[in-house]
Amino acid sequence: MNEYDSNRIYDIAKKIHYTKTQRLEEADCYVLNTCHIREKATEKVYHDIGRVKKEFKNKKKPIVIITGCVAQAEGEILIDREKYIDAVLGPQSYQHLNETIRKIEKESKRINSTEFNTVEKFDTLNLLKNSNNEISTFLTIQEGCDKFCKFCVVPYTRGAEFSRSMDEILNEANELVANGAREITLLGQNVNSYNFKGKKLSNLIHEISKIENLLRIRYTTSHPLDFSEDLIKIHEVCSKLMPLIHLPVQSGSNSILKSMNRKHSKEEYLDTVKKLKKINPKIKFSSDFIIGYPGETENDFIDTLKLIEKMEYINIYSYVFSPRPGTPAANMEQVNREVAKQRLKVFQEKAAKIKMCYRENLFNKQSLVLFENKIENSDKYFGRDEYLNSVVVKSNEDLKGKIFEVKILNGNQSTLVGMIKKKIKETPQYNNVRN
Numbered sequence: 388m389n390e391y392d393s394n395r396i397y398d399i400a401k402k403i404h405y406t407k408t409q410r411l412e413e414a415d416c417y418v419l420n421t422c423h424i425r426e427k428a429t430e431k432v433y434h435d436i437g438r439v440k441k442e443f444k445n446k447k448k449p450i451v452i453i454t455g456c457v458a459q460a461e462g463e464i465l466i467d468r469e470k471y472i473d474a475v476l477g478p479q480s481y482q483h484l485n486e487t488i489r490k491i492e493k494e495s496k497r498i499n500s501t502e503f504n505t506v507e508k509f510d511t512l513n514l515l516k517n518s519n520n521e522i523s524t525f526l527t528i529q530e531g532c533d534k535f536c537k538f539c540v541v542p543y544t545r546g547a548e549f550s551r552s553m554d555e556i557l558n559e560a561n562e563l564v565a566n567g568a569r570e571i572t573l574l575g576q577n578v579n580s581y582n583f584k585g586k587k588l589s590n591l592i593h594e595i596s597k598i599e600n601l602l603r604i605r606y607t608t609s610h611p612l613d614f615s616e617d618l619i620k621i622h623e624v625c626s627k628l629m630p631l632i633h634l635p636v637q638s639g640s641n642s643i644l645k646s647m648n649r650k651h652s653k654e655e656y657l658d659t660v661k662k663l664k665k666i667n668p669k670i671k672f673s674s675d676f677i678i679g680y681p682g683e684t685e686n687d688f689i690d691t692l693k694l695i696e697k698m699e700y701i702n703i704y705s706y707v708f709s710p711r712p713g714t715p716a717a718n719m720e721q722v723n724r725e726v727a728k729q730r731l732k733v734f735q736e737k738a739a740k741i742k743m744c745y746r747e748n749l750f751n752k753q754s755l756v757l758f759e760n761k762i763e764n765s766d767k768y769f770g771r772d773e774y775l776n777s778v779v780v781k782s783n784e785d786l787k788g789k790i791f792e793v794k795i796l797n798g799n800q801s802t803l804v805g806m807i808k809k810k811i812k813e814t815p816q817y818n819n820v821r822n
């Protein structure tokens with residue numbers, strides 16, 4: 388979502404004639420868009436500002452603005468501690484970027500704007516052209532969360548659940564496809580809780596799939612509790628919807644799930660998975676896990692290991708629990724750090740084995756790959772298969788924006804190497820809704 392926000396921040400700044408630069412030393416204005424999910428996010432902000440300070444030591448100071456969830460959670464502290472910061476704008480306030488820049492330019496004012504103006508933000512964004520021209524791109528359809536998992540800052544930093552209107556989303560999707568996008572990933576903290584005046588994620592996917600030239604649709608991140616029957620069904624009927632579902636579960640132990648306030652059991656999770664697999668056997672899953680959550684016993688951990696074996700996730704994001712200030716879990720009794728780290732090591736080794744086993748199974752088979760770009764200074768192209776696996780092939784032909792059948796030759800944990808077999812022209816499986 389931060390990648391989407393960063394692009395929109397740029398769309399806003401363009402209105403007052405700022406352009407992007409990849410060179411730090413050229414910047415007149417430095418916007419650091421932050422994420423609070425990662426550990427040590429705040430220290431990273433001070434570290435990055437340190438780099439800017441060093442670069443501009445003997446030059447005119449650039450405007451420095453901190454946006455994103457760290458700005459939301461720690462705005463006051465940031466402004467007080469680091470005088471080099473001119474403004475902090477929360478994730479629901481970045482529509483005020485231009486007036487903030489103008490105020491700083493004219494009055495050298497320091498600004499802290501962290502109100503939850505989600506409606507106003509999207510009203511502003513709807514008036515701007517989304518200038519992103521990538522083959523695979525993001526589109527935010529929903530923000531915020533009402534679930535309040537005990538470890539998570541999102542309900543505090545992004546606010547309550549909010550769904551954009553179908554019309555606005557469809558306009559933006561059309562614009563992105565007109566700019567060259569061939570794959571759109573619909574984004575939301577609880578993407579499958581999308582509900583605009585009774586229209587749900589399944590309705591939205593159905594409408595978006597009608598856009599000509601859009602080849603692939605994905606959505607993330609889903610909550611197991613919001614996997615309604617209509618959403619499961621759309622995986623049977625919508626051919627543009629990719630068969631990979633990111634479905635975080637966080638733990639394989641029911642007592643930990645309860646303590647996390649996840650509001651579902653392991654059995655309910657597995658039941659949803661079963662329904663999805665039944666309706667579309669091609670579907671595979673990725674997930675997120677927190678290891679060493681307060682109260683996690685050895686038996687809880689073993690339950691988690693059993694779950695990843697059973698699920699055969701093709702990708703897992705896992706972290707040792709780290710308390711986020713202000714969340715209930717931060718005040719719970721913590722698992723010994725060394726024990727938690729050791730469990731994470733065991734967990735990640737198992738996850739890596741499962742992943743490699745899956746990937747080795749792809750060798751010498753065909754995958755459908757949508758190519759996104761040519762790798763700089765080489766004759767290779769980069770793309771992704773239906774399961775988001777990165778694939779690299781050699782080609783003298785321009786593959787960008789097209790789907791090819793690729794024979795996978797070999798690969799490792801991060802990249803698969805393949806060779807082009809044939810171009811997929813009017814593939815029936817990508818030709819809109821099946822029924």
Ligand code: SF4
Nearest residue numbers: 532534535536539541
């Ligand atoms: S559902 Fe996701 S975003 Fe919401 S509180 Fe839980 S972990 Fe955070």
